Amino acid sequence: MNGENRKKSQFHSIVETAITVFVLGYGLHYIGYFLRARYFRLIEGLALDEGIAHVLIYSGHVIYLAVMLIYALAVRKDRKYILSFTRDRLGRNIRYALSGVVTGFALMGICVFAAASNGNLEIRPAAAVSIPVFVFATFAVFIQATVEEIESRAFVFGKMNDEGVPLIPATVVSAFFFSYIHVAKAGFGWLPLTSIFVVGVLFALCYHYFGTIWFCCTAHMMWNFTQDFVFGLPDSGTPAVVSLFNTTVNGSSFFYDETFGIEGSYMAIVVNALACVAVVVKGRYIRKRRNTE
Numbered sequence: 338m339n340g341e342n343r344k345k346s347q348f349h350s351i352v353e354t355a356i357t358v359f360v361l362g363y364g365l366h367y368i369g370y371f372l373r374a375r376y377f378r379l380i381e382g383l384a385l386d387e388g389i390a391h392v393l394i395y396s397g398h399v400i401y402l403a404v405m406l407i408y409a410l411a412v413r414k415d416r417k418y419i420l421s422f423t424r425d426r427l428g429r430n431i432r433y434a435l436s437g438v439v440t441g442f443a444l445m446g447i448c449v450f451a452a453a454s455n456g457n458l459e460i461r462p463a464a465a466v467s468i469p470v471f472v473f474a475t476f477a478v479f480i481q482a483t484v485e486e487i488e489s490r491a492f493v494f495g496k497m498n499d500e501g502v503p504l505i506p507a508t509v510v511s512a513f514f515f516s517y518i519h520v521a522k523a524g525f526g527w528l529p530l531t532s533i534f535v536v537g538v539l540f541a542l543c544y545h546y547f548g549t550i551w552f553c554c555t556a557h558m559m560w561n562f563t564q565d566f567v568f569g570l571p572d573s574g575t576p577a578v579v580s581l582f583n584t585t586v587n588g589s590s591f592f593y594d595e596t597f598g599i600e601g602s603y604m605a606i607v608v609n610a611l612a613c614v615a616v617v618v619k620g621r622y623i624r625k626r627r628n629t630e
Contacts, residue, residue, distance in 0.1 A: 354500045355510045362493040365408055366518055369401035376400060388470045388579035395477035398484040405487060421491035421550045422483070433552040440552075440612075441559025447608055448599045449568055452592040459585040460568060470579055474566050482557035489515040489537060490544045490553050504545060512537030522574035524596030532600050533573070535609045536560075542613055546620020564599055571598035 376397050380390055409419035417424075452458045494511035498504065515537035516530045540553040565572040569580030574597045586595050594601030 351502050351506060355497055355502050355506060358493055358497045358500070358502075359510055359514055362488060362514055363517070365404055365492075366401065366488060369404040372404070373397045373400045386470075388467065389473075391578035392470060392474045392477045394575075395474070395481045398481040401484045401488065402480070405484075405492070415492070415496065418492045418495045419487060421487065421495065422554070425549050430549055430551045433547055433549045434555045437552040437555030437557075438559050441556035442563050444556075444608055444612060445560045445563040445599065448592070448602070448604050449564070449570070451604050452590075452599065452602070455590055455592045457587055457590050457593040458568075458570075459587065460582050461585075463569070463580055463583045466579060466581060471566065471581075474579070475562065478562045478566070479554070479558045482561055483554040485515070485518070486540065486544075486550055486553045486557055488518070490540055491550050494541045494544060498545070508538055508541040508545070511541050515540075519573050522597070524574040524594070524601065526597075526601075528594065528603070529574070529597045529601040532602065532605045532609070535606050535613070536600075539609050539613045539616065542616045542620065546616060546623065571596075571600075573600055574598065 377394065380393050380397075383390075385393070405419045409416040422430075449458065449460075453460055489511050493514045494507050497507040497510060502510070512534045516534045519525060519529070519533055522529070540557065543553050543556070544550060561572050564570040565575075565577045566579065567581050569577040569582055569584045571577060586593070589595045590602075592602055592604040593599060599605050
């Protein structure tokens with residue numbers, strides 16, 4: 338086989354692997370989506386307190402997790418991707434998890450501060466918040482974020498990368514997968530798609546360079562938790578119900594989209610794109626230091 342034919346064969350193999358993994362990942366997600374829709378109907382029929390119902394909606398991602406765990410039991414060769422959160426030393430995972438908490442809060446905090454400074458948001462303390470609901474919300478958002486990270490990063494990105502898809506196309510495909518699973522959200526369009534795509538690139542780079550899913554899980558969790566349960570802003574277009582602050586929205590701008598929230602803004606794209614650059618620089622430094630030790 339000459340060099341040109343070898344390159345074509347490699348290209349076709351990469352495309353075939355990327356499509357196969359994407360379709361498989363989305364197939365598992367769709368099974369969970371179908372089952373979660375039934376769960377949502379059950380929640381709606383129980384006439385629960387609005388705050389509790391909102392938290393239970395986040396908890397519905399347990400259904401996606403159950404589907405993936407069943408798949409992991411059935412397909413042994415892919416088990417390592419689904420169970421990636423069990424890998425590595427506990428101490429290292431905890432360090433990266435704490436770093437993710439700080440990072441997720443900081444990224445969302447910067448976006449909220451910019452929108453408030455521009456006059457798009459007016460933030461005031463809310464009335465008393467139910468502590469049990471707030472604690473339950475923390476756990477529920479962690480489950481939601483972790484499941485999406487296992488789907489998009491550990492499984493789609495990790496499986497593609499392991500099976501020969503280079504870093505850049507694996508990152509792009511997994512980021513598109515992450516965007517695509519949000520298409521049913523209210524107000525979804527090209528700008529939210531781009532914004533969520535950039536977040537997908539950011540977390541894929543974090544997973545690649547840091548070597549642990551825990552940073553991605555907790556950064557994702559704090560991004561969602563801060564916008565929804567701290568500032569009372571929409572999470573990917575889903576309105577907040579219970580939060581530490583009441584936030585009044587005064588229209589859309591570069592810094593905020595009044596339909597989709599922070600995630601539908603140009604500001605979020607810029608902030609997360611700069612974070613991608615920071616992760617690449619930090620990740621290369623970490624790898625260089627490990628190689629010299």
